[in-house]
Amino acid sequence: MSALLTVRDLAVAYNGVPAVQPTSLTVAAGGIVTVIGANGAGKSTLLNALMGILPAHGAVSIDGEPVQHLAVEGRFDRGIALVPEKRELFTTMSVEDNLRLGRFRLRAEGRVASAGALERIYGLFPRLAERRRQLAGTLSGGERQMLAMGRALMGRPRLLMLDEPSLGLAPLIVRDIFRIVVELRNAGVAVLLVEQNARAALKIADYGYVLENGAVVLEGPSAQLQADSRIVETYLGISQAAAAALA
Amino acid sequence: MSARLLQVAALALCLAVPLVPGLPSFWITLLNYIGLYAMVTLGLVVLTGVGGMTSFGQAMFVGFGAYTTAIATTRYGLSPWLTLPLAMLTTGFCAWIIGVVTLRLSGHYLPLGTIAWNVALFFIFGNLDFFARYDGISGIPPLTIGSIVFSDGASMYYLIWLTLAVMIIATQNLLASRVGRAIRALRGGVIAAEAFGVDTARAKMLAFIYAALLAAVSGWLYAHLQRAVNPTPFNLSASIEYLLMAVVGGAGSVWGAILGAGLVTVVRDQLQDILPRLLGAQGNFETIAFGIILVAILQTAREGLWPHIAQLASWVKPAGRSHAAAGALAPCGRPEPQAAAPLLEVVGLRKVFGGLVAVNDVSFAVDRGEIVGLIGPNGAGKSTTFDLITGISPPTAGEIRFGGEAIAGERSRAVARRGIARTFQHVRLVPSMSVIENVALGAHLRGRAGALAGITRLDQAEERRIFAEAARQLGRVGLGEMADRPATSLALGQQRIVEIARALCLDPVLLLLDEPAAGLRHREKAELAELLRRLKGEGLSILLVEHDMDFVMGLTDRLVVMEFGTKLAEGDPATVRANPAVIDAYLGGVT
């Protein structure tokens, strides 16, 4: 598979203090790649830097085209979309308006195309269809996550970056969201998934990176990482005994 | 060359200026105005550059000072030396009133409010007989000391620049003092400052009144220099010009104020000469240049010009401070919590944010000398629980008892006074202060010195004790070497440890640590665990939120597990670890 996203030596610093050490990673077209690690390891910082929200050093390219000099909007136009940890919805506007705004850059395609895109998103997230007239601020946590993902998908991204999609959600809803992530991959959207819920992430990902103190300390196909005892012990945060009890 | 020495040299140079033979008196006049403007701008340094507030009403305060002495001397025959305190009193009172109305509101209401006040005051000055309307008041007597009459520019020059020198020293002293640290914490550290007992509303008011008082003195001098007042120099445009001076020079330092006042005054003088000739008409055309300069400075050098000049003079050594032991700092005066009840008891605690239940009827307790861990997945409500206990936000329902006394709903200042200190998940250090100054903020409640003591340096004994205590706590957490580094130059993990030192400075009974080990390397984590055990050994109780299971397993006496705002389990680490529900929740239950 060809590389869709290529990141070379990306580094982020706050006030001269490094938050992400020079990091390289790739996401294949149509693949799911996950970045796992403890709280404060620099996962969200990495995604925000990739989206252009935070200033960073290093090279980022999508499909071979360098984007590191572009602002957030420019990267969005090149097909990178981010669903941030805080979702960043338009809370005082309706669900449908939120989704329509996801196609702001494609508005020249006209009403018919827009209606079609909206129906596809409602097909993916039937809950949103039921709530289409409701204000986004009144949605539950799971619905907010769905809306944030739906809004990002309205812009037809090539790469969807998800920051802690399971954060604060009940297991049943997490399962739903991860199922949709797999569906997206099958529909040809590449996914870069940052998760604290390492087990769930590794289960659906093709490849994984483990971040610690802002640096990649381990990487590999997710099956291999899942079996790695160091991961189980250190990054999944439980001892072997507990893992065994769980298994 | 030390900075102190340089300052003294600069002052001496200033005082020698009128002695230069053949200096046109026009230049003396210009320098007099620069001095008067610099006083007002100095106030803006404290208010805007340090305190992060802005006023477009400083000219109005100058007007209060000028009109007070004008009316009192011409109509009531008061001595000008009596009208100085009167002018300060009037202005201070007016500033207090205006402050009460606007200071509690978020940032932009103060400037907008002061614009309205300034415009309104201008019309009041100009329309009331009491202020002699737009004609103004003339015949103000000159200042005299014995037989010396300050009736010309050269004699006033000394008075003005000596006053300015006193103000510069007073301002520097104030900013370095306990109260000054509180003012400096307003920019970027309000929540943390409140959590250590700083009354930030009071600090804001203090900065505002201080700036107004400097303006009042400037106005008083102005009235006796001009010997006449009318409303025009106190209108909104003048207030805007003061802010321009602060921005151009650099509101972050007292020298920026002088530089800005000087530059703007000289440039205006030149432009008022050139522009009308160029444009062939009369008018205040210099405002065009000023407006463009203001925007350009904000776009290209937001900190003003002074920092760039100061960089050229990097050979000047900053005045260092030694943190040698200087006697013990008194403990925080407070009633000791009753021995009978558990130290901290939380019963049915509940917090609802707009329909979302963040903390759902949670109950637990922390006993004396115990380390309790609060764990659970991200978003489980742990940090919110901390905020409720420390009074950062009030609980929707439920009880919090500390040593048997109900403390739910108390403000974080009051909670700090009881001996509860905390650290924050998102580090809250004041970026503009050094590591040790940040730590010293933690000892705020153990000091007494007010603004006056700070200005006059009568607080030095206490200050030395505060800094010795801060140094001791920094040493205790193993960061003694870092004391004088800027707080933001440390790695994030170390900044968390600085927060622990700051918390220890409060001399707490209970320590609340929010993810203290995040961002630390393995060895550092081990050292932190060692430190916390030692603190426990000294009788301190600790409640901590942590993600690193290994860290809490080895350290805590008991664990409380939360998920979706609800308590899931409680018990000793071994029991909790074996609980399948906990493992499921904590690791994410997607199976």
Next chain:
Amino acid sequence: MDLSILLILVQDGVINGAIYALLALSLVLVFTVTRVIFIPQGEFVSFGALTLAFLERGQAPGTLWLLVGLGVAAAIFELMGARRQLTPRLVARILAVDMALPIAISALTLWLAPQKLGVVVQVLLALAIITPIGAYLYRVAYQPLAGASVLVLLIASIGVHLALTGLGLVFFGAEGSRTDGFSSAMFDMGQLMVSGQSLWIVGITLGLVGALAAFFELTLLGKALRATAVNRLGARLVGIAPALSGAIAFTLAAFLGALSGVLVSPITTIYYDTGFIVGLKGFVAAIIAGLASYPLAGAAAIVVGIIEALSSYWASAFKEVIVFLVIIPVLLWRSWRAPVIEEEE
């Protein structure tokens, strides 16, 4: 005071209030979308009114210089900002919007002004000259400060206000002007004489409020502006550039300001610096509305107009004092409701 005087005062108040409402709406719009407290809003009022006055006299207004000068400056800023990804198409677009457009408007004005083609053409020209200035001003003064705090943006606003006021003096001189107005008709309505011009003012205000509401509720562009106001980062994440929203907001503000000037100039003499005080009254209304709510800002503006009219009857010398001190009780009320600790931005 009898009823007829009261009615006249209220009528005056409502007419002025309508103008303040237009300004207050622009201020709320600009603040919510860009976080800029737009002090220079009032300058557009003076510029609009005095530009029209010059056109009525058959003269080319000095604002043409500002239009072309700011356009060129905007083009330079734009070309510099995008220097690493310039394409021929982009360069052509920048030159068309920032240079060809102002030059075309200027040429048209220079051609049409001496012909004195009547009030409609003159009003349209005045609006065409002032409106693009809003966007150029945003590009040159505010866009480079996009990440700055509200306070820094406010200080920049003060700078823009200083520069524009000074330029107003250069362009128009210290003399005030009045324009002819759309209508000199008078209608007798019982106890009240209503002028055609005041009906125009109230009518156009109502029409514009309706049009703005439709723009924000029904069009995707209007919704994009609202989205930026609600959540700036969220808007960027769907490709709505703050620069675009900012330019639109400022263009609308300039248009509304210039229109207010055009509407009010037949009933009040406008000087180069009148707009500032008029704008501040719009601010009083906007502050009462917390710089957030459009309906509240509009209603507050009418109240401000009526208070001003009443106080000009009872205490004309203190008219301005009373109007500006109206915000004090409002601030007090907001202050009491504010949380104890206000977190920094």
